[in-house]
Amino acid sequence: MSTTVENEWPRQVTILGVGLLGGSVALSMRRTVPGIRLVGLARSPEKRQFLTASGIVDLPAETISDACEQSDVVVVASPVDRIAEMVISAAESSPEHCLITDVGSTKRQIVASVDVHPAASRKFVAAHPIAGSEKSGPENATSSLFDEKLVVVTPTETTSPELLEKAHQFWQLTGGQTCEMTPSEHDTHLAAISHMPHLVSALVAKIASSEALPLAGSGWRDITRVAAGDPTLWAAICSENRAAIGSELKQFAEELERLRQLLQNADDAALHQWLTEAKKIKEQSP
Amino acid sequence: MSTTVENEWPRQVTILGVGLLGGSVALSMRRTVPGIRLVGLARSPEKRQFLTASGIVDLPAETISDACEQSDVVVVASPVDRIAEMVISAAESSPEHCLITDVGSTKRQIVASVDVHPAASRKFVAAHPIAGSEKSGPENATSSLFDEKLVVVTPTETTSPELLEKAHQFWQLTGGQTCEMTPSEHDTHLAAISHMPHLVSALVAKIASSEALPLAGSGWRDITRVAAGDPTLWAAICSENRAAIGSELKQFAEELERLRQLLQNADDAALHQWLTEAKKIKEQSP
Numbered sequence: 001m002s003t004t005v006e007n008e009w010p011r012q013v014t015i016l017g018v019g020l021l022g023g024s025v026a027l028s029m030r031r032t033v034p035g036i037r038l039v040g041l042a043r044s045p046e047k048r049q050f051l052t053a054s055g056i057v058d059l060p061a062e063t064i065s066d067a068c069e070q071s072d073v074v075v076v077a078s079p080v081d082r083i084a085e086m087v088i089s090a091a092e093s094s095p096e097h098c099l100i101t102d103v104g105s106t107k108r109q110i111v112a113s114v115d116v117h118p119a120a121s122r123k124f125v126a127a128h129p130i131a132g133s134e135k136s137g138p139e140n141a142t143s144s145l146f147d148e149k150l151v152v153v154t155p156t157e158t159t160s161p162e163l164l165e166k167a168h169q170f171w172q173l174t175g176g177q178t179c180e181m182t183p184s185e186h187d188t189h190l191a192a193i194s195h196m197p198h199l200v201s202a203l204v205a206k207i208a209s210s211e212a213l214p215l216a217g218s219g220w221r222d223i224t225r226v227a228a229g230d231p232t233l234w235a236a237i238c239s240e241n242r243a244a245i246g247s248e249l250k251q252f253a254e255e256l257e258r259l260r261q262l263l264q265n266a267d268d269a270a271l272h273q274w275l276t277e278a279k280k281i282k283e284q285s286p
Numbered sequence: 287m288s289t290t291v292e293n294e295w296p297r298q299v300t301i302l303g304v305g306l307l308g309g310s311v312a313l314s315m316r317r318t319v320p321g322i323r324l325v326g327l328a329r330s331p332e333k334r335q336f337l338t339a340s341g342i343v344d345l346p347a348e349t350i351s352d353a354c355e356q357s358d359v360v361v362v363a364s365p366v367d368r369i370a371e372m373v374i375s376a377a378e379s380s381p382e383h384c385l386i387t388d389v390g391s392t393k394r395q396i397v398a399s400v401d402v403h404p405a406a407s408r409k410f411v412a413a414h415p416i417a418g419s420e421k422s423g424p425e426n427a428t429s430s431l432f433d434e435k436l437v438v439v440t441p442t443e444t445t446s447p448e449l450l451e452k453a454h455q456f457w458q459l460t461g462g463q464t465c466e467m468t469p470s471e472h473d474t475h476l477a478a479i480s481h482m483p484h485l486v487s488a489l490v491a492k493i494a495s496s497e498a499l500p501l502a503g504s505g506w507r508d509i510t511r512v513a514a515g516d517p518t519l520w521a522a523i524c525s526e527n528r529a530a531i532g533s534e535l536k537q538f539a540e541e542l543e544r545l546r547q548l549l550q551n552a553d554d555a556a557l558h559q560w561l562t563e564a565k566k567i568k569e570q571s572p
Contacts, residue, residue, distance in 0.1 A: 130503040150501060189498040197490045197509050199545060202564035204483045207541050208571070212475040215436060216571050217416040219512040223483050226505040227568040231561035239554050249546050253539065255493050259485060260535050268525050275517035278488035282513040285494070285502050 010072035010099075010170065014039040016064060016086050018051055020133060021103045022077030023141025026056050028174040031143045041067045056138055065093035073170055076102040081236040084113035091120035099166045100124045105190060106240040107154045107183035115156060125159055125167035128152045128186060129176055134228040144175065151176035154183045191244035195237055196252060199245070202227040202234075296358035296456065300325040300380075302350060302372050304337055306419060307389045308363030309427025312342050314460040317429045327353045342424055351379035359456055362388040367522040370399035377406035385452045386410045391476060392526035393440045393469035401442060411445055411453035414438045414472060415462055420514045430461065437462035440469040477530035481523055482538060485531070488513040488520075 013029055015022040018040040026038045040057035041064060042048040048060035061067035064086065068074050074090045076083050083104045090100050100123045104110055107126050115121050131149040133140060151171040155164045168178045181189075205227035208216070238245055262271045299315055301308040304326040312324045326343035327350060328334045334346035347353035350372065354360050360376045362369050369390045376386050386409045390396055393412050401407050417435040419426060437457040441450050454464045467475075491513035494502070524531055548557045 130501055132503065132505070134505075149503075152501065189495075189501050192493075192495060193498040193501050193506050194503060197506050200486060200490055200542075201505070201509050202561055202568075203538065203541055203545060204486055205568040205571075206560070206564035207537055208479060208567055209475075210570075212479040213567070213571050215416055215438065215475050215479050217418065217435075217480060219418070219420075219487070220479050220483050221571065222508045222511045223487050224568050224571070225508045227564045229565070231558050231565055234561050235554055235558040238549060238557055239552070242549060242552065246546065246549050249542065249549065251493055252489065253542055253546070255489055256486075256535065256539055256542070259489060260532065260539070263524060263528060263532050263535065266525070266528065268521055271524055272517050272521040274492070275488055275520050278492035278513045279515070279517055281494055281499070282488075282491040282510050284496075285491075285499050285507065285510070 009166075010036065012037040012039060012071045012073075014041070014061075014067045014071040014074045014090075014094075015057065016041045016067065016074060016076045016090060017078035018042060018047075018056060018138050018141075019077060020136050020138070020140050021129070021131075021145070022075060023051075023056050023138035024131075024143070024145035025075050025077065025103070025174055027141055027143035028146055030055075032173050032175070039067050039071060051138060054138070056141060064089045068094040068098070070095065071098055073166075074098060074100045076100065076104075079233050079236045080104040080106050080110065080240050084110045087114050087124050088117050088120045091117070091123050094123065098123050099163060099170060101127045101167055101170065103127065103129055104240075105194065105237050107152075107186045109240045111154060111156060111183040115158070121156075121158060122160070123163070125163055126154045126183065127167060127171055127178075128154070128190070129171065129174070131176075134226050136230055136233075146171075147175035149176050151178045152186050153178050153180050154186050155180065156183070187241050187244050191241055191248045195241055195245045196248035198226050198229070198234060199238070199249065200252065201225070295452075296322065296385075298323040298325060298357045298359075300327070300347075300353045300357040300360045300376075301343065302327045302353065302360060302362045302376060303364035304328060304333075304342060304424050304427075305363060306422050306424070306426050307415070307417075307431070308361060309337075309342050309424035310417075310429070310431035311361050311363065311389070311460055313427055313429035314432055316341075318459050318461070325353050325357060337424060340424070342427060350375045354380040354384070356381065357384055359452075360384060360386045362386065362390075365519050365522045366390040366392050366396065366526050370396045373400050373410050374403050374406045377403070377409050380409065384409050385449060385456060387413045387453055387456065389413065389415055390526075391480065391523050393438075393472045395526045397440060397442060397469040401444070407442075407444060408446070409449070411449055412440045412469065413453060413457055414440070414476070415457065415460070417462075420512050422516055422519075432457075433461035435462050437464045438472050439464050439466050440472050441466065442469070473527050473530050477527055477534045481527055481531045482534035484512050484515070484520060485524070485535065486538065487511070 039059045051057045129151040205224040325345045337343045415437040491510040
């Protein structure tokens with residue numbers, strides 16, 4: 001009697017959108033789930049060739065229906081404005097027991113769009129792994145991208161406990177640490193800690209003059225690192241989470257006005273206090 | 287006849303303020319100038335003990351006068367609001383041929399304060415190596431901190447060509463690449479590319495809520511890295527370069543308002559264009 005334990009679940013995982021994140025999901029699952037079969041959607045022959053040659057996927061598929069029909073888990077890793085439609089398509093061709101999840105940086109609109117399709121909604125648990133890079137594409141994917149990273153899972157009132165448990169299990173297999181919140185809570189917090197800061201970073205880059213730019217040091221380079229991110233991805237995030245980001249930018253503008261007053265009034269003690277408070281919060285961060 | 291070439295100049299360098307930058311100047315000079323004697327001002331016995339035990343300086347000195355009396359070069363590496371007074375003191379006790387330089391992140395007020403003391407002014411060439419860290423203290427000093435880094439030298443109309451040449455030679459010996467501009471040009475450009483971005487980074491940290499903070503990813507961490515910097519150093523920089531920083535914060539606030547309008551008007555094409563321009567400038571940076 002063999003005692004070899006082969007992982008029971010998931011036996012097949014499909015990635016729709018094999019870029020940096022989707023590719024890293026595949027590589028991380030291959031690392032932790034022996035014998036797993038990884039399927040990746042790729043429309044072009046070149047991409048199918050690259051994905052199999054690089055070992056990211058075992059089976060490239062040309063259509064969502066081919067990609068999903070035998071999968072235990074489907075991960076949608078497309079830009080946020082295309083996730084809901086791909087979840088709905090994946091639900092049509094995947095087995096009844098399939099978990100569909102995603103990696104989108106916004107959650108409320110995606111979940112709301114899927115929710116009006118009960119056949120998709122009952123397979124879907126939205127998720128957002130807090131991991132990424134200003135780089136993109138499967139050539140930058142790594143098996144360790146999600147290690148120790150928080151993965152926010154955002155169930156709704158109709159999500160079944162069994163499916164939710166599967167979502168936690170899946171994301172933990174990638175190396176991530178899962179937590180739960182509502183889609184709205186997620187979007188509010190991410191606007192504050194990711195989306196608004198991204199726009200601020202881009203703004204610092206955007207107003208740099210060609211005379212000053214050669215004097216940029218490591219501080220400027222770090223502050224503006226994410227400004228090299230893909231404008232299409234970020235425009236989509238802004239569109240999906242417009243209200244929360246707008247509210248965060250307003251709060252930023254108000255605090256900026258307070259800072260300008262401190263500086264203008266030559267209130268150096270207050271400015272020192274202000275910088276000390278910022279340092280304190282920075283040092284409380286993960 | 288020995289043909290050993292011993293470096294003729296500088297034979298002795300004094301560091302006033304042996305922290306991250308001052309310590310790194312010492313370590314870089316020891317690396318490139320065989321036989322150099324490094325003197326460091328340190329008021330406390332503990333610090334004198336650390337500086338000699340760590341090999342950062344050869345001779346610790348308790349007073350500016352003891353530290354400077356036989357030096358070819360004096361480097362003032364104190365917080366910006368104390369540089370001018372230390373340059374003036376160093377000029378009193380250093381040899382006539384001595385070069386006095388500094389590492390301050392602001393230049394205009396320092397140069398103006400020294401300029402009214404002709405005995406100090408004729409030995410002083412202000413400088414700003416574009417290198418640093420959110421860390422501080424001589425324990426974080428490295429011999430390679432200035433390698434390939436730009437060092438801005440800011441002579442005035444009264445700086446002698448011989449002294450200016452010495453300043454270039456000295457900073458090149460640390461591993462840096464020197465360039466020249468006026469103190470005012472320096473302060474205007476640095477407000478744009480360093481001081482304003484620093485305050486923006488601190489602002490992003492300062493308004494992070496305790497609910498959102500656990501969701502911080504690598505983007506937020508990079509954007510806010512410099513917010514961990516020393517509030518005392520940065521409050522002094524803001525005070526010394528108040529007008530230029532105020533002007534940059536105003537420009538930032540105006541562009542922020544434009545961005546908020548784009549977002550509020552759901553003008554996604556314009557937002558995409560805005561993000562694309564920021565990315566383009568980021569990618570032109572050093």
